[in-house]
Structure formats: structure tokens, C-alpha cells
Amino acid sequence: MKSVLLDKSRHDRKRFDCGVKALNNYLQMMASQQIKKDNTRTFVLEDEQHPQFIIGYYTLTMALVDLNALPLGLQKKHQNANTAGLIARLAVDRRYTKQGFGEWLLIDALTKLLSASETVAFPFIIVDAKEGKSSVLPLFWIPLISCSLLLRR
DSSP, X not given: OOEEEOOTTTSOTTTOOOSOHHHXXXXXXXXXXXXXXXXXXXXXXXXXXXTTSEXXXXXXXXXXXXXXXXXXXXXXHTTTOOEEEEEEEEEEOGGGTTSSHHHHHHHHHHHHHHHHHHHSOOSEEEEOOSSSOOEEEETTOOOOSOHHHHBOO
């Protein structure tokens, strides 16, 4: 399996349905625009038999971190850090659920962010769940606190 950058001329975005309207709409209407504007990168996992079909997708970008929301030890350690890698969206089409694709996409997204952090340093990864709890992981994989406390809005 391999994730590829979303290509609106190749991938059937209208067919995708994960059951969450906001995630479907983002893929269908916003993802390509955000890629073109260099705001995000959306990667898709293609069906091997039908490459135009999207099994699932995730969107990566960067986010600001409110250091005051971190535990004191991390505030001191990362006092000059204010950015994190962000997994802004992750979804699997209903037709492909319970086959391990969600876990695969999460690992792939984390791998890409970890690789990016070797080039452009950032000490945290934020996973922003659209339905359910968000979580923040330092690159050492220790859960910290809710994403809503770390994002400046």
C-alpha cells in the first residue's frame, strides 16, 4: 500500500462516503483548493483494483501550539517552540471499514510528519479528530492533553 497526493483529475471524490458529512465535503470541495494554495496536503489510499476509488484519506498541515496549555516540564523544555505537525482530517470510506485501513492511514500520516520533523523541527504532533476526542502526541509518543487546549483560535 502507498498513499498518494490527491489528484482531482484522477480520484473520484464524489464517490467517497465515510459517514461524516464534514469529512466528505472537505474531500469533495476543499481539499484540492487547499493543496493548490499550499495550505495543506491531502493524501489518499487508492483501491488497487480501481485506482480512481479512494479507500481513505488524511490531511496534513502545521498548527500553532499554546505553550501555556502544556504541562510545566514541557513548557520549559520547549519554551521556544510554537508549532506542531497536524493531522487535520483522517477518514475511511464506509465500503472499506474494519479492514485496518484507518490504522494504516494513521501510521502513514505519522510517518510523514516524523520524517518532516527531521528536516523542519517541531516537537509535537496534533491529531484533530472531527468526531471524538482529539489528542496531542509529542514525537516521543506520550499522550499529553486535548488538542482544543493547544490550538490557538
